[in-house]
Amino acid sequence: MPEQFLVKMKNYIKPEWWLAFFSAIIIGFLTHAYVFLNRLPNHDGMINIYNTQAKLVSGRFFLGPASGMSTFFDLPWVIGLLSILFLALSAVCVVILFNLKKKFSIIIVAGLIVAFPSVSSTFAYLYTADGYMLGILLTMLAIVLTRQYKFGFLVGAILMGLAVGIYQANLSIAMAFITLYLIYCILFTSIQNKYLWQLVGRFGLMGTVGMSFYFVVYKLYTNVFGGAITNYQGLDKVGAVSLGDFPNKLPLIFQQLKGFFFYSYTTSNQFNFFEILNAVIFVLIAIILPIWIFKKKLYKKVSQMLALVILICTLPISYYILFFISPDVGYHMLMVFSISTTYIFLALYYEALDELKPAMFEKAMAWMVVFVLGLSIFNFSLIANISYFNMELRFEKSLNLGSRVLTRIEQLDDYKDIKKIAVSGRVPMKTKLAFEILPQSIPIMTGAMGDTVLTASYHYKSMLENFLGYRIDAASEEEMQAIYQTKEFEEMGEWPAKDSIRVFDDIVMIKFH
Template sequence: MEPELFFSTLKHRIKKEWILCFCSAIGFGIAAHIYKFLNFLPNWDSLLNLYSSQNKIDLGRCFLSVGCLFGSYYDLPWINGMLSLLYLALSAVCISILFDVKKTLPLILIGGMVTTFPTVTSTMSYLYLADGFFLSMLCMCIAAVLIARAPATGFRGSLCVLFPASLLCAFSLGIYQAYLAFYLTLAVIYLLWKLLFSKDSIKELFCLALRFAVSIFAGLLLYLLSFQLILTFSSQKLSEYLYISNTYSLKMLRPLTSAKYVVLDFFHYFFDFSNGVNLFLLLNVFLFLLLTLLFLEAFHRQKLWDPKNRVRLLLSLLCIVCVPFAAYALYFTNSSLRAHNLMVMGLCLVYLLPALFYESMPADSRFFPCLKRWAILLLSFLTLYNFILLANISYQKLEISYEKSFGTVIRLADRIEQLPEAAACDKIAVFGSLADSESIAIYFPPNMTGITDGYILRKQDTSMGENVPQAMLRDYCGLSYSDTTQADKDRIAQTAQYQEMPCWPRAGSIAAFDNILVIKFSEENHS
């Protein structure tokens, strides 16, 4: 087929609803994230990944290298950012297809919510891998559409979608395992929607739920098999980060403990008033009040209170209760795990519920139906505006923390060049840490992981064998040093010369020990 004919055919197959949702996602996404796309605003991890092949097999992300391949392995704000936005916009379109959204305002709201949700902002702070993560999300969305569009019954029809859907799930899990929770939340909310607003029988909905369950279990199995093979051939060991080694060994399965933390963390995300009242929390209160009214009305409109619809009502209530457990599903793989903001993209779907209700409302010009539509519209756009504010404030914090850290590195380099003994040093040892440099999140709320208003000069050791001060001295000041073993650090810490050293920024806080350059940020306990 000639290119002109191909694109002409494609043009006629793309629906205007998809274009509207896609354009909304791009527009709101640029409003929220262009600050990040047009500036280099790294966090502590970014500084160690200016170029990285994303070989994170030890974290279970055996396909992350493939996911990040399209944006190159460099941290390129505009390229990685626009790729991320493209995947998010396509994910929004998939969600609109899944729920068969036709009305203009819900399509606009879906596109906006998906690209501005705080989890997206947190992920953008790790922009060197954001495109890979959002490709993982897109794969889950496509898998859900395949499952939903399969014939209602029939083994052959189900099988033709289960295989590609399972492959997509496995590939997604191999990029970032947290999107398992997103897929489960999407499936639960879709089943809830079918119970409330479709004429499908309970048998047909059971077959649909079964297809979702089989796709995710088959995807998990394929992922685990491929991961174990790759792990074996690469001779790598699982990391202790976020208790990953325990997760894959299934040593920490405590369902009741996990269920308790699911409930606590779900309500903490939406209703944590411990640090006072703000717009995010107030909007969440109105959101849940509005959702309660909308669900009650939907139950009444669909006559679910009727005894003959009792099973449908009970299943609908079960789906509502299951939403938090789906959004935090990873807790049931390891009771010690606590989700940070990058891991809760499934909660975005809660904010999409008002838009979906708007779509399902029948045309009615009376006062109260109109009032409900205006309430949904006002609440949703205020939420979108607040998400855009959170994104831009977060990026301003990143810029300030980066510039503050950059200034400190220049001062470090100046001190090193003034130290005659430093010329003979080829190794570096960093002791202690700068005040306010260990935080990995800033609380607005929500807790914005990857954002800090402190220093990003963290001295943590990484699998790359270097720390941030070491990397910044090399990349920004041309001072290259290899890392120091823990045995060398322990030996240095026992010397009188080290114990008499003052902490940064006082004179004498940088010294040479044979061929090792020592920087003392703060006192460390070496007992």
């Protein structure tokens, strides 16, 4: 009976899991309610009000089914509910993986997972966010099952293949959390060499079989069914990186890490609070790690010490593993959820600290870790809401521009002949807030920055049709190129001049800057 099943489940679920789940739910909704309770589409959201998410050309073969649970409509509240649910379950998986018991450790880990900037950046593309969050959950489940059961790697491999088929960056998440778990085993448990290598073997099998599953689907799609993979992010060149290219990727990884943790260091901006906290976190890690190694006398375990050094050195490679798979890939904020492991490491230290019988210094470090990580979670939430604030301003400006454009169209003498819209250039809306203040205050939040969501003809089509009720099609690239060659187009003024809008046959052309 359902009631009996619920009773059994209640007895099976540990209090730590409940705490992780509800902490993630509460922090998640407090952080992201802004975007769940409003309609804040970005440039992609504008054209994906209804979309099946069949991203086969992007190699995301399982994104459509993953996003389909919330229907293919852009429903902010429904998608938000599912997204936070998947992230909360992911937090439970992390608690299980690292066997967390302390309340603060659990709450901090849950907060880091639901508030990390990659999550907020993904919510800028809210129409597809639940699929991406399900991908994170499948990745974490794959790791937990592989760790938990001798042959769990078989199920884990299938889940891993599905997760990468939702978003390729989930491979980075898998490798980073596996690496962190092995570091955790060496530093914070009394693991035997034999079991450590068994774990390495299991994780290796899970990854190999899982990625083989993904590549089989990839090859079936491209070779058997004749599907073409897009060149976006180098997806059509998967596997084209040679061994000789590997050394060139290391400076690129260093540059990416510097850009994430200390973006202002690469510019003339002053350090913002996000970067100050990151600096403190690195100082804490630099202090904690050698002291822990010394006090636990890990240096006497030569093989494990060597493994620890290798794992720490390869962790950045795990973050950016796709650099070694495609030569043209470029990482952005959506793709670096794996970096959350840097922050989670400190939570693991706090969890394990009682083993050292902490003296005054260790107790002070414990307070410092909890304080800094708590501040980081709060700051992540601020970053999220600043991003959503800009998204609201950006959409309002775009909506008002669309209204002005429609008014101008309706004033044309040949208004009734118009069937398509074409735009040249972009309307200048580079405000100080969006292009100076925001980049100095928060990290570059992909999908949430900028001043407008209207950048191409199909964006204007969607704005006019879906938000202003004027049905119109977007001109094709060939039709636009034909207009560009005409003398009449050259003589047009630039928006908002009176002659900046003109009809060519059944196409209304708007000439921006």
